[in-house]
Amino acid sequence: MSFPPGGPDEFADGFATRAIHAGQDPDPFTGSIAVPIYQTSTYAQDVVGETRGGYDYSRAGNPTRTALEQALASLEGASHGYAFASGMAASDTLIRAMLRPGDHVIIPDDAYGGTFRLIDKICVPWGISYTATALSDLDGVRDALRTETKLIWCETPTNPLLGIADIAGLADIAGVCGAKLLVDNTFASPYLQQPIDLGADVVLHSTTKYIGGHSDIIGGALITDEDGLGEAFAFHAKSMGAIAGPFDAWLTLRGVKTLAVRMDRHCDNAEAVVDLLLAHPRVGRVYYPGLPSHPGHQVATGQMLRFGGMVSFTVAGGREEAVKVCQRTRLFILGESLGGVESLIEHPGLMTHASVAGSQLEVRDDLIRLSVGIEDVDDLLADLRDALD
Numbered sequence: 001m002s003f004p005p006g007g008p009d010e011f012a013d014g015f016a017t018r019a020i021h022a023g024q025d026p027d028p029f030t031g032s033i034a035v036p037i038y039q040t041s042t043y044a045q046d047v048v049g050e051t052r053g054g055y056d057y058s059r060a061g062n063p064t065r066t067a068l069e070q071a072l073a074s075l076e077g078a079s080h081g082y083a084f085a086s087g088m089a090a091s092d093t094l095i096r097a098m099l100r101p102g103d104h105v106i107i108p109d110d111a112y113g114g115t116f117r118l119i120d121k122i123c124v125p126w127g128i129s130y131t132a133t134a135l136s137d138l139d140g141v142r143d144a145l146r147t148e149t150k151l152i153w154c155e156t157p158t159n160p161l162l163g164i165a166d167i168a169g170l171a172d173i174a175g176v177c178g179a180k181l182l183v184d185n186t187f188a189s190p191y192l193q194q195p196i197d198l199g200a201d202v203v204l205h206s207t208t209k210y211i212g213g214h215s216d217i218i219g220g221a222l223i224t225d226e227d228g229l230g231e232a233f234a235f236h237a238k239s240m241g242a243i244a245g246p247f248d249a250w251l252t253l254r255g256v257k258t259l260a261v262r263m264d265r266h267c268d269n270a271e272a273v274v275d276l277l278l279a280h281p282r283v284g285r286v287y288y289p290g291l292p293s294h295p296g297h298q299v300a301t302g303q304m305l306r307f308g309g310m311v312s313f314t315v316a317g318g319r320e321e322a323v324k325v326c327q328r329t330r331l332f333i334l335g336e337s338l339g340g341v342e343s344l345i346e347h348p349g350l351m352t353h354a355s356v357a358g359s360q361l362e363v364r365d366d367l368i369r370l371s372v373g374i375e376d377v378d379d380l381l382a383d384l385r386d387a388l389d
C-alpha cells in the first residue's frame, strides 16, 4: 500500500520535519494539506478484484491510518508501522504474532500494570510462561534466560520509578540466545530515544500518551524494521481486528506533528520541577533519570536525548501526606495517564498501581508521580510549592 505516496525511505529529513511530513503528503486528488479522515468501511472497485489504491476494506487498511503508520515508522527509523485501538491492543497483537504456547518471555519486575496483567492473567492460561526481573541488571536477565525464551519485553524509563534499562545491552543478550527484543518506548517517545537504532527488534507505543499528546484518544502502535515481523503484524492486525479507527488515527497524526516541540518543553519544565523538589524540605527522594544520583543516569545519558517529562518523589509524612498533596494542587490535575499537554499528579499506590499491591510490583505509599505538562513553568512551580508548604 503506497497511499498517501511516499514511504519512509523518502524521508531523510530531521525529526521535527518528518513528524510533520512523513506519510503526510498533500492529498493527491484535492491538494488538502491535512490528511483527510477517510471515514469509510469499504472502497469501490472498478473491475472485480482490482482496487484503486490498494484498499479493499478498512480493517485491512485505511489511508488515514496508513498516514499515521508511515509517520510513526519514520520517526522510529523503521520501515513498518501498525496503529491499534490501544496500547494494550498493540501488545496483545504482538504477543499472538510472536509467541506460541510453551514459549517464555522475560518482563520487567516493574512492568506497566496493564502489561503485567495481560501476561500474568491472559497469556499464562494460554500456555506462556514468564520471569519478572529487574532489567537494569543485565546479569539477572542472563540468569532468567531459558531455552524457550523467545522475547525480552523492555520498558525504559519505567513507571513509576523511572528505572533505566540498557537497550543495547539487552539487544546483545537477545541476539545471542535467539530471542527478540521489544522496547515499550511510551515514556521516552521516539524524540528522546531510538530503540531500533540501539538494536531492538520491535518498538511498542501507547500513543495515548506523548505521541497523541492531548489526552483525547486511546491508541497504540507497533514498529519494526524487520520484514518478517512486519508481515506478521500486518496479518495479525487484519485478522484480530484491533486496529485504530480513522478519526483516532487522524487525531494522533495531528498530535504527532508537534511531538518534538512538546517533548522539549516537557523536559524543560520537568527539569525545573526536579530542582524545586530537590530543594524542598518536605520532599524525600526524587526519581528522575536526569539526576546524576539516579542509578540509571549513565545509561540514560548514553541512550536518551533528554530525560523526559515524568518525575516521581516521596514526601515526609507517609501515605496520608502524599494523598493530601495530590488533592491540594490546582494546575496539576489529579488523574491517571500521562504525556498530555496538561500536568497531572497521582498517587501510584492507590491509583495506577493499586492492582499490583502485594505483588512483586508494589510501590511505596509515600510516592507521588507527576506528568509534567507544557504550561508556563512558573505557574507549575507555584502550584507545587503551594501544595507542599
Ligand SMILES: *Cc1c(COP(=O)(O)O)cnc(C)c1O
Pocket (backbone or CB within 6 Å): 086, 087, 088, 089, 112, 114, 115, 155, 159, 184, 186, 187, 205, 206, 207, 208, 209, 218, 219, 220
Ligand atoms: C498506558 C501504557 C500502556 C497501555 O496503553 P493503553 O493505550 O492505555 O492501552 C502500555 N505501556 C505503557 C508504558 C503505558 O504507559
